[in-house]
Amino acid sequence: MDKDDESDRQSGGIQSLDAALKLLSAMGGYLRPMSLSELARDCGMPPSKVHRYLTSFLNAGLVVQAGKSGKYDLGEGAIALGLAALARHDFVNRASDALPELCLESGLTVLLSVWGTHGATVVRWERAATPTVTSMGLGTILPLLNSATGRAFLTWAPPAPLQAIREAELRAARKASSTVNSQLRTEQDIERMTETFRMRGFSSVEGRFIPGLVAIAAPILDWQGRAQCVITLIGTDPAVTEPGSDAVRKLIGFCEKLSFSPIITG
Amino acid sequence: MDKDDESDRQSGGIQSLDAALKLLSAMGGYLRPMSLSELARDCGMPPSKVHRYLTSFLNAGLVVQAGKSGKYDLGEGAIALGLAALARHDFVNRASDALPELCLESGLTVLLSVWGTHGATVVRWERAATPTVTSMGLGTILPLLNSATGRAFLTWAPPAPLQAIREAELRAARKASSTVNSQLRTEQDIERMTETFRMRGFSSVEGRFIPGLVAIAAPILDWQGRAQCVITLIGTDPAVTEPGSDAVRKLIGFCEKLSFSPIITG
DNA sequence: CAACTAGTTTCATATTGTGGAAAAATGAGA
DNA sequence: TCTCATTTTTCCACAATATGAAACTAGTTG
Numbered sequence: 001m002d003k004d005d006e007s008d009r010q011s012g013g014i015q016s017l018d019a020a021l022k023l024l025s026a027m028g029g030y031l032r033p034m035s036l037s038e039l040a041r042d043c044g045m046p047p048s049k050v051h052r053y054l055t056s057f058l059n060a061g062l063v064v065q066a067g068k069s070g071k072y073d074l075g076e077g078a079i080a081l082g083l084a085a086l087a088r089h090d091f092v093n094r095a096s097d098a099l100p101e102l103c104l105e106s107g108l109t110v111l112l113s114v115w116g117t118h119g120a121t122v123v124r125w126e127r128a129a130t131p132t133v134t135s136m137g138l139g140t141i142l143p144l145l146n147s148a149t150g151r152a153f154l155t156w157a158p159p160a161p162l163q164a165i166r167e168a169e170l171r172a173a174r175k176a177s178s179t180v181n182s183q184l185r186t187e188q189d190i191e192r193m194t195e196t197f198r199m200r201g202f203s204s205v206e207g208r209f210i211p212g213l214v215a216i217a218a219p220i221l222d223w224q225g226r227a228q229c230v231i232t233l234i235g236t237d238p239a240v241t242e243p244g245s246d247a248v249r250k251l252i253g254f255c256e257k258l259s260f261s262p263i264i265t266g
Numbered sequence: 267m268d269k270d271d272e273s274d275r276q277s278g279g280i281q282s283l284d285a286a287l288k289l290l291s292a293m294g295g296y297l298r299p300m301s302l303s304e305l306a307r308d309c310g311m312p313p314s315k316v317h318r319y320l321t322s323f324l325n326a327g328l329v330v331q332a333g334k335s336g337k338y339d340l341g342e343g344a345i346a347l348g349l350a351a352l353a354r355h356d357f358v359n360r361a362s363d364a365l366p367e368l369c370l371e372s373g374l375t376v377l378l379s380v381w382g383t384h385g386a387t388v389v390r391w392e393r394a395a396t397p398t399v400t401s402m403g404l405g406t407i408l409p410l411l412n413s414a415t416g417r418a419f420l421t422w423a424p425p426a427p428l429q430a431i432r433e434a435e436l437r438a439a440r441k442a443s444s445t446v447n448s449q450l451r452t453e454q455d456i457e458r459m460t461e462t463f464r465m466r467g468f469s470s471v472e473g474r475f476i477p478g479l480v481a482i483a484a485p486i487l488d489w490q491g492r493a494q495c496v497i498t499l500i501g502t503d504p505a506v507t508e509p510g511s512d513a514v515r516k517l518i519g520f521c522e523k524l525s526f527s528p529i530i531t532g
Numbered sequence: 533c534a535a536c537t538a539g540t541t542t543c544a545t546a547t548t549g550t551g552g553a554a555a556a557a558t559g560a561g562a
Numbered sequence: 563t564c565t566c567a568t569t570t571t572t573c574c575a576c577a578a579t580a581t582g583a584a585a586c587t588a589g590t591t592g
Contacts, residue, residue, distance in 0.1 A: 013318065013321045013322035014282060014286070014319065014321075016280060016282055016283065017322040018325065018326070020280070020283050020286075021322065021323070021328065022326075024347065025326065025346075025347065027350075028347045028350035028351070029350070031350070031354065052279065053283065055279045055280075056279035056283040056284050057283075057287070059284065059287075060288070060290075061291075062287065074347070074350060075351065076351075077291065078347050078351035079348055079380075079382075080291075080348075080382065080383050081344050081348055082344055082345055082347055082348005082350075082351060083348055083380070083382030083383060083384075083387045083389070084293075084294035084295070084297070084383050084384065085294070085340035085341065085342075085344035085345045085348060086345055086348065086382070086389070086404060086405030087297055087384050087387060087405050087407050088297065088298075088299075088339055088405070089405045090406045090407055092406070093406065093407050094298065139478045257298075260299075260339075261332075
């Protein structure tokens with residue numbers, strides 16, 4: 001039949017659907033109601049075809065016929081669809097809805113953090129049944145280098161916004177060798193650490209930020225693999241930080257489920 | 267052939283398109299990526315059919331395949347379509363044009379939200395010069411009871427579409443008394459609150475949804491007095507929520523100008 | 533390793549969408 | 563009010579196209 005299929009011929013789809021969607025997106029392109037013949041002309045389809053498609057869109061509520069002029073325009077259904085799609089990108093909300101569940105399953109205190117202007121910021125948290133003494137609350141800002149949460153951002157977030165704080169903390173770490181100091185002194189140290197985290201799929205810290213407590217953290221990634229937010233589990237048992245531990249598996253499972261790209265790229 | 271066509275047989279449309287759109291709107295109903303078989307089950311279609319439809323949606327960009335899990339979700343195309351459809355709404359359109367101005371004048375971060383399938387959805391926002399820590403972006407869904415934005419819908423939007431979420435949040439609020447709890451437990455509490463808001467002409471919240479931040483919100487009303495969208499100002503100074511404050515006056519003035527019926531019916 | 537389960541591809545078939553043309557509907561001018 | 567011109571909608575015979583079952587892969591679990 002067609003010697004050489006014209007343009008896009010992606011395999012597998014449905015021709016009439018493809019055409020219909022082309023029409024639909026064409027309608028998205030204008031910002032006023034369009035008459036049938038205008039649409040037909042612009043899409044290079046016979047009017048009868050366009051009319052049949054429009055009827056289906058009409059039934060589905062994606063398109064409405066404006067006024068009695070009979071012109072066609074995008075309708076409520078299209079708005080609803082778009083808002084639903086927008087909501088998918090709302091990682092924080094989807095994650096916080098599921099937070100209590102993770103808390104119950106793991107039996108640990110759970111934090112949900114995002115990257116704010118001043119660093120990793122706790123925006124949601126769920127306290128475990130066995131209350132662990134923490135001074136943590138909503139709005140707490142966690143250190144970048146010495147908290148599991150911060151380290152997760154360090155590993156999976158785009159570096160640019162972190163730069164300032166990263167440098168500041170590194171400088172502070174070098175000077176104050178008196179403190180319970182991290183082994184993190186140089187850029188190389190950091191590189192090595194994040195590489196490990198990236199492989200394992202989670203970051204961790206042991207009693208550094210809060211003595212006596214351990215924490216593990218994993219990112220929720222958008223479709224470009226950037227951390228949108230970070231989930232942290234806090235406990236007392238050092239075994240928690242072991243790769244393959246129950247808590248680790250639950251944490252990564254949780255984050256993987258909410259992420260749009262795989263956390264462990266093996 | 268068919269003596270009397272079973273159920274919906276709206277005239278004129280295209281069967282495969284109707285089925286495809288049914289699938290599409292089903293996808294809008296969930297707020298997480300769905301697997302092929304889940305979709306097939308829920309729509310009562312054979313998997314192969316669903317797969318073919320999805321391929322077309324994929325080619326059109328309406329749907330993306332999330333991560334390596336292979337699950338399907340609404341994509342950029344759906345967002346574009348929805349925003350295009352939103353632009354038809356005069357209210358949204360006129361409001362978003364004026365948004366930067368309000369942001370400048372008030373010096374606060376400004377949100378423009380509409381009511382979507384899953385709740386109050388941010389569709390436009392303007393960041394203040396003094397950056398405030400927020401986890402907010404396009405598509406963020408705000409809680410109904412514990413955000414200024416949500417409360418504005420609660421006060422000025424028709425109650426029917428809100429009902430489901432209202433009940434869900436109320437139930438959650440009663441259970442989780444452990445959390446930083448709202449004083450909102452009963453229908454009466456809500457009634458009292460909305461009455462106050464209605465008198466003042468704006469809703470407010472202090473550090474509930476986002477600790478350390480305060481917010482005020484007012485509706486843009488159509489000619490029937492229903493909220494078409496909601497404008498929210500976010501700041502850090504608690505004085506902002508005071509009736510008669512500079513921010514409040516600017517907010518209400520802004521909304522009043524764009525509304526088709528008076529906000530304060532005194 | 534075998535027995536599942538989930539996702540994708542293939543294929544023969546007739547169901548379904550197609551485009552042209554006819555029929556309504558709409559609108560403008562006289 | 564009547565006619566002409568344009569746009570929208572309906573009709574129809576034909577074959578192109580979507581269909582569902584089953585085959586084929588890939589990944590998982592006991």
